[in-house]
Amino acid sequence: MSHYIHHIPGRLRIRSGSFRCRSAAAQVAEDRLMALDGVTHVRLNPRAGSITVQYDPAQVTRSRILEALDEAGCFATAGRGDALIGRSGELFGKALMGAVVNRAIERSALKLVSVLL
Incomplete structure (x- = not known):
């Protein structure tokens, strides 16, 4: 499954099938992101399969945010689905x-x- 990433410093939006209709996993991802210093707001849209993160670029990097999502398992599940397909x-x-x-x-x-x- 592909992931669409739109990034401008301070705002990161990721669209992926991983965020669709998986409220428990999405909540874990949201909690992990909010625990990062510099993340000010996280908005999850399960219908669109996207998550938007607003952050302070002086405190946290885009790479660290993506790493936190990967640790939460947001991208691994999609990879298994892609392999199956x-x-x-x-x-x-x-x-x-x-x-x-x-x-x-x-x-x-x-x-x-x-x-x-």
């Missing part, structure tokens, strides 16, 4: 390709038999 897409592709190859072999065999007869 990628694996299922790979399996579907293999199955589809197998069906196409089988069909081509059947047609070739029929043509070969018809030429021989």
Whole structure:
């Protein structure tokens, strides 16, 4: 799953499927962010799947905020979902390709038999 990050010094917004409809995990993330020195406001929007953090750039860096979200597990869950989606897409592709190859072999065999007869 991809993450969209919009950043201007003092305000960081991250949009990710990780923030959708997971109130307990989102609350943990919000608590971790508010515990950081320099973070003044955190707004979570589960419907949009985004979190907005307002902070004092003199006290906390963007990297530290992202690190706190990673520690809270906000990005790890998305990675597992991406891996699952990628694996299922790979399996579907293999199955589809197998069906196409089988069909081509059947047609070739029929043509070969018809030429021989």
